[in-house]
Amino acid sequence: MRKIFVFMLAVLLALTMTAHAEAAKVMTSFYPMYIFAMNVFNGIDGIEIDCMTAPETGCLHDYQLLVGDMMKLSDAAALIVCGAGMESYLPDVQQQFPELAVIDCSQGIALLAEESDEEEAELNAHTWLDAQNAIKIVNTIAENAVLLFPEYAQQIASNALAYTDKLEALDMQLKDQLSPVQGKAIVTFHDAFPYFANAYGLQIAAVISEEHEETLSPAQLSQVIETVREAGNPPLFTEPQYSAAAAYAVSAETGAPIFTLDPLVSGDFEKDAYEAGMQRNAEALLEAFAQ
Ligand SMILES: [Zn+2]
Secondary structure: HHHHHHHHHHHHHHHHHHHHHOEEEEEEOHHHHHHHHHHHHOOOOEEEEEEHHHHHHHHOOOOOOOOHHHHHHHOEEEEEEEEOOOOOHHHHHHHHHOOOEEEEEEOOOEEEEOOOOOHHHHHHHOOOOHHHHHHHHHHHHHHHHHHHHHHHHHHHHHHHHHHHHHHHHHHHHHHHHHHHHHEEEEEEOOOHHHHHHHHHOOOOHHHHHOOOOOOOOOOHHHHHHHHHHHOOOEEEEEEEOOOOOHHHHHHHOOOEEEEEEOOOOOOOOOOHHHHHHHHHHHOOOOHHOOO
């Protein structure tokens, strides 16, 4: 009896190991890319997707690679990145793993320059907050995935088609829903919303923290307060991933009301998380201008 049990255990273990070895691993750099990849690889058992950063992490600005990240990349078939400078560690990864296929999702997107006082203007990497860009990102992932995993080409293509149909519908809905707030000015916490503003007709009057820092110096704070006053005290939008302290300080001085916009860099690992998050943002904007 005991012998049979040991034998069965060995068979089970062997099966598990084989199954594990057969699944190709696709890494994503952070949350929004993971959600898009979840949809592209939906129902494909032979591909295992993973996210390098924890779901509660914010944007990757200044993110330093951890030993665990390198371990995760060591047996990955591909790495999906946002691109446009979001993953500043990318050159190190490519040097360490020259064989790793990198899917750069900024391909084919008209990139905006980041608002910055620094001399060399960096690109703004928050592309995914325009649903039309999300469609391009999904198509970039799918086109590259079909080449990397030709055995799943059909499933990948049909997944991408179904998901981009949903994103088209979402984009139309958002444009329709946000038409009453066309041209309205908003103040955001960090420079995450220019693509969103361009797509849905809003004006970003000021950004509270240009360097993505949670605390501002008194000089930076009075500069923001001045800009907000000049813009007529438009609503301020905090972000769930960052401290709202600076926004409250600006609000206390100007009387500008506070709401929340989510750059969708963290959240539940659900396939419809992007659509749900974009809808929540639209509702927050409508609420901000309803008074
Ligand atoms: Zn950001």
